[in-house]
Amino acid sequence: MIRMGTVGTNWITQQFVEALALSGRYELAGVYSRHQDTADAFAAKNQAQTSYTDYEEMLTQADLDAVYIASPNSLHFDQAMAAIAHDISIVVEKPAFSNRQEMVAVQAALAQHPDVKFFEAARHVHTPNFQALSKALLGLPTIQGAALTYMKYSSRYDLVLVGDVPNVFSRQFSAGALQDLGVYPIYLAVALFGQPEHVQYYPTLIATGADGKGLAVLRYVGFDITVSFGKTSNSYAPSEIYGLKETVSLDSAGELTHVSERDAAGNVTDLSQPALANPMLPEVTDFARVLDAPADPQNQADYRRWLQWSTTVNQVLYSLRVSANLRFPADEND
The missing domain is CATH 3.30.360.10 (Dihydrodipicolinate Reductase; domain 2)
Known part of the structure; x- marks a missing residue:
């Protein structure tokens, strides 16, 4: 069983957790929220093993294989980088990162942690x-x-x-x-x-x-x-x-x-x-297949294709914003 942690307690995280349960391939090992009552309520509803209000604490104590990040978009990058540093794979809600600079930095971190996998939760292209x-x-x-x-x-x-x-x-x-x-x-x-x-x-x-x-x-x-x-x-x-x-x-x-x-x-x-039964079921099943058998040739080919999609989408979104002079604070160093 893949030990999954979650960041965020909104409706999309709930749907994701329900898909994990339907797949039969995961256990919910940790739930993070900024507020203890919210974390406790979400953990109790979904039979999570532990709840946290300190993200770093969850990464170090929950013995996670992967973490699902569904926080506001601007927070994805720092939370993803922290997980990678702990050799924990990441499933990041789309859009995964704010700009191309963040994507490049994540890819560099992944190169330093070759056992870590990065998946962007683009559910519809897995259906x-x-x-x-x-x-x-x-x-x-x-x-x-x-x-x-x-x-x-x-x-x-x-x-x-x-x-x-x-x-x-x-x-x-x-x-x-x-x-x-x-x-x-x-x-x-x-x-x-x-x-x-x-x-x-x-x-x-x-x-x-x-x-x-x-x-x-x-x-x-x-x-x-x-x-x-x-x-x-x-x-x-x-x-x-x-x-x-x-x-x-x-x-x-x-x-x-x-x-x-x-x-x-x-x-x-x-x-x-x-x-x-759940629109996220195909993607979590695909992710589990790669996490459980990363050396399988078909899994490697699929993973490379998903990474390429994610990289290209990141570039297209950024280029679209540049064309409209629509900038975010996260772009300050880009």
């Missing part, structure tokens, strides 16, 4: 529906572009409207629409088509100074991908990838729960795979 989507694209005679959409109104925007600055809308925490929701379709584009030649971001800024929504253009050789995302309104539009007369459709570039293909005659084939 059976992503595999179905990838297979469908291989059957297209050509790719002529895509329109990817992921837009969901955030209840935290209500707080912005009355003058507050919640973490998810704060540049101080390396947050905003691109980092929170845009990362999903950007990850999808990178995993399917690789690194774009050129990118441009057109953000809509809100009162906090962060981007509340935005439009990104990713330019590839021979086609463009437009990416629309936001946290200040809702969209129910599907995402589409264009062949010649064929179109592959997704219900959402973030959720990826439904995939279909329309052929030249207009006939629709449903490619969707059975619904998952």
Whole structure:
């Protein structure tokens, strides 16, 4: 069993912990929160072995194999580096790091600790529906572009409207629409088509100074991908990838729960795979397979591919922000 620790006690950490339990490959060895009552409550709810309000103490005392980091974005880097220093593998919620400088530093630390693994928790690219989507694209005679959409109104925007600055809308925490929701379709584009030649971001800024929504253009050789995302309104539009007369459709570039293909005659084939008990189950199963058998050739190949995706997504997100002059305090030394 893989001994996992967690950082953060919000809904996404709860979903992750439930996926760990469903996989049968992990035990929850430690829970960290800044507040003792929150840590104790989360630990009790999920049968964790111990709870901590000191992160360093958890890393040194809980005998962890890996730690899941789901704190505000700007805190990921320091927490990841601390875990690596203790030879503890890391699963970091997307976006893993604020900028390319942090990614380079993490990669350098990993080189000094070769037994440590780094996984970015991009759940949708580990799902059976992503595999179905990838297979469908291989059957297209050509790719002529895509329109990817992921837009969901955030209840935290209500707080912005009355003058507050919640973490998810704060540049101080390396947050905003691109980092929170845009990362999903950007990850999808990178995993399917690789690194774009050129990118441009057109953000809509809100009162906090962060981007509340935005439009990104990713330019590839021979086609463009437009990416629309936001946290200040809702969209129910599907995402589409264009062949010649064929179109592959997704219900959402973030959720990826439904995939279909329309052929030249207009006939629709449903490619969707059975619904998952937990959307994070495929990724935690993939991570466990690498952690348990790191020398397996297939596991090594998969791990290298995931690392490349993570590195490229980090670069694309940073380049998009640079194109829009959207900077974070974490960028000061970049």
